[in-house]
Amino acid sequence: MNEKKIIELKNIAVSFDGEPVLKNLNLSISDGEFVTLLGPSGCGKTTTLRIIAGFITPDDGDVFFEGKRVNDLPAYKRTVNTIFQRYALFPHLNVYENVAFGMRVQKKSNAEIKETVTRMLELVNLKGFEKRSVSKLSGGQQQRVAIARALANKPRVLLLDEPLAALDLKLRKDMQAELKNIQKSLGISFIYVTHDQEEALSMSDTVVVMDDGEIQQIGTPQDIYNEPENAFVADFIGESNILDGVMLEDYLVEFFGRKFKCLDAGFDKNEPVDVVIRPEDIDIVEPAKGHLTGTVTAVTFKGVHYDTIVDFKGFKWLIQTTDYYGEGSVIGIVLNPEDIHIMKKSAYSGMFGDYSSYSEEFDELGDAEAAAEAEEEAEG
Amino acid sequence: MKSRAAATPFGLWMGIFTVVPMAIVLWFAFTDANGTFTLANIARIWQYAGTYVDSIWMGAVATLICLVLAYPVALSISRKAEHMQRTMVMIVMLPMWMNFLLRTYAWMTLLEDQGLLNQFLRWIGLPAMHLINTDAAVVLGMVYNFLPFMILPLYSVMAKLDNRIIEAAQDLGSNGFQVFRRVILPLSAPGIVSGVTMVFVPAVSTFVISKLLGGSKYMMIGDVIESMFVGDGCDYNVGAALSLVLMVLMLVCMSLMRKVDNGEDELGGMMA
Structure with a gap:
């Protein structure tokens, strides 16, 4: 070439x-x-x-x-x-x-x-x-x-x-x-x-x-794969948890009410962003040691790993883990700076990255909110 | 058991409409008026050899003209959008729903010495032409009446031709003519064979068209056969022998045609 x-x-x-x-x-x-x-x-x-x-x-x-x-x-x-x-x-x-x-x-x-x-x-x-x-x-x-x-x-x-x-x-x-x-x-x-x-x-x-x-x-x-430009790419290539966040300053992002260190810079102060976390990058720890704690709502065996759906304050994440955590178990997760990828907001924000449809009690309210958000984004 | 039960209607149909009538024709062809075996009927065929040749020749010319006219028509229909195709096929078939005799009489009034065509020629200052009662008029009548039978089988084969195969040929460097010669023509060969069969067979054995547009002389073998079954000089035995020989001749023509087609296939590889 x-x-x-x-x-x-x-x-x-x-x-x-x-x-x-x-x-x-x-x-x-x-x-x-x-x-x-x-x-x-x-x-x-x-x-x-x-x-x-x-x-x-x-x-x-x-x-x-x-x-x-x-x-x-x-x-x-x-x-x-x-x-x-x-x-x-x-x-x-x-x-x-x-x-x-x-x-x-x-x-x-x-x-x-x-x-x-x-x-x-x-x-x-x-x-x-x-x-x-x-x-x-x-x-x-x-x-x-x-x-x-x-x-x-x-x-x-x-x-x-x-x-x-x-x-x-x-x-x-x-x-x-x-x-x-x-x-x-x-x-x-x-x-x-x-x-x-x-x-x-x-x-x-x-x-x-x-x-x-x-x-x-x-x-x-x-x-x-590692640096998707927007929520569409992040969702289409592999699996992604996509969350709403705010870029507080270079290398510091806030989501779920917590501040996390990250490797991204060049955003405006307090700029709303999409945060991508790949399901295979998430480390599961004891609840007390975790940055966030959530409850497992569904587990599917995939051969190499388990697709584990975890509810964090109503937002469902997909975590791929080789260890088995049964439905209903409470787990903690640790997010390292290199596990977090920040994207600018786009027309695709809010359309992807929530794994509610994976769980049995499909969260219709959450989906309706996501749709409304997507519409707002599209208009704005 | 199941396949035998399913085959019964076909067997019945074959028996009543093919085997029995063929047996009757054979019986008449090889017996005399008293019902004794004879080869005299077949021997008399020689005096009509010229008529056979004329009939096959005129049928072949009409078939060839039909093919040349129908091929581009069928091709252009098959490349149109689907709803357009249905309408166009319908228009092609429309004249077939008008009575066959009426259509042929209409040509008589057009082609007559004082007919519409000659009136028109005189009106624009050209000399009139003798059109009716010529070979050309008969061929014209055949082409007009049998053209849809050529267009339809060609169209149905061409409609199945995958557009991606044409694109593949273009992609590999073929211009319009090369796409036609190397892909469209060989792939439409089955349509050509069935179209030719469907036009050639009725064209060779027609008697109405030759009678109405060709005058009173016995031009076509169909007219001779008719005369053996209707009117004063009728002779069922000779008529049956004439029909039998015509059938054999057409079978020979068609198998020759298929052989040519298969030969082309072998040159180009295989034919699905």
């Missing part, structure tokens, strides 16, 4: 039937970078990919490929290739001819086609499948053919639209590793669309978190 920008999107806006799908999107992608567009369905991630592929022309804004504006360049003239959701293989062609398709269009010689197809099928572990009909392959094998078919065209950038969504968990894990290896060995840029945060974190150099047609955060997987 180097710093040369291969694709740049500037002020992109798209709407379908008057519904805005992308609002003023700006994104640049380096040569050789593995970028993931991550977000819930309808966030505009696939639309962004289709703009780069050339299937959608943006209403506003410009698409640059190596510094050249390509808004009006049709898909077939672009040096990007796509791996489609559910593969879109040619059902009338066998494995060999599917992979050869792009080269046949370019009128490459038979010898060159044979050499490339053989190499590509080797790369995706499908040697010996040349004569097979694609409809008789398993989902994982079809996916491999789709990868070989796209790579045979020697793209500068490979676009992948939820390529693993149709595969089962085990196969998905294997393919993730394989795709990452292919990307590293070829050294080309991958732009990967997914709604699976774990997939995004484990494969990417850069994660672009999107919601509602806008980019919420761009960063390395570590940045996105």
Whole structure:
């Protein structure tokens, strides 16, 4: 990966039937970078990919490929290739001819086609499948053919639209590793669309978190997880307890009527903020020794750990612990400065981060308050 | 047991409407007026060889014209939004609900020497043309009447064509023509085969169209067969033999057609 920008999107806006799908999107992608567009369905991630592929022309804004504006360049003239959701293989062609398709269009010689197809099928572990009909392959094998078919065209950038969504968990894990290896060995840029945060974190150099047609955060997987920019990112990536707090001064925040030391600075004095505490960062201690004490309301065994829901003065937290604390037990927790992450208030404040719905006695009042708060925020 | 019970209606249908009528046709074709076995009827077929060739030729021309006209129509319908597709298919089918004879008579009045078309030609100062009672008029009648039978099977295959497959072809560098030749055409081949079958078979054996638009001479084999069953010179035995030979000829034509289609598939890989 180097710093040369291969694709740049500037002020992109798209709407379908008057519904805005992308609002003023700006994104640049380096040569050789593995970028993931991550977000819930309808966030505009696939639309962004289709703009780069050339299937959608943006209403506003410009698409640059190596510094050249390509808004009006049709898909077939672009040096990007796509791996489609559910593969879109040619059902009338066998494995060999599917992979050869792009080269046949370019009128490459038979010898060159044979050499490339053989190499590509080797790369995706499908040697010996040349004569097979694609409809008789398993989902994982079809996916491999789709990868070989796209790579045979020697793209500068490979676009992948939820390529693993149709595969089962085990196969998905294997393919993730394989795709990452292919990307590293070829050294080309991958732009990967997914709604699976774990997939995004484990494969990417850069994660672009999107919601509602806008980019919420761009960063390395570590940045996105450890330093979420707003409540949406904190909630979407992993689990988060998100609380209302007030930043008293640099490195000092107050919530639940207590002051806590933290590592964040640069806020106004007494600025209201969102406080994120990851469930795996919380240490459970005896009630007397805790910064806060609460009552366990629900426990779910998850294999590696227990998801423990704890009620602190009516606000329910999720704590992930390897020790078992039964329902009704009173526990204390300790929060170290590095466990606390402070975010500026946003339109998403108050919408996420309360685990009331986890408990059996679902706190409707609390939820109604949260909704009202969210509305206020949205208006303000 | 279950599958046998389910097969019974089909067996019954086959018996009553296929096996028995075929047996009757065979009986008539190989017997004389007294009911004794003879090959004389089949031997007489040779005198109609020219008519067979003409019929197949005109049916083939009409089928080809239908295919050329129907293909772009079906393709453009299949790429429209779904509610538009329903309306457009409905409009294609609409003339089929008008009586077949009425439609063909309408063409007679249009094509006559003093018909509307020639009146129009004279009105704009062009010389009149002799249109009625020509081969061209018969082919025109066939194309007009059978065109929906070509459009519908083509459309139903094309409507199932996944748009992502077309996008995949574009993505891999195919321009509009290459997408058509390498993806749309091979994937619509089953529609072409069934459309051709549905037009070619009735076109070759028609007698109404050739009678009304082709004049009184026996142009098509259908007219000859009709004359064997209706009117003065009728001979059921020869009529049955003519029908039988026509059927065999059409089976040969269709299997040739399928062979060509399969051959293309093998070139391009496999066909689902």
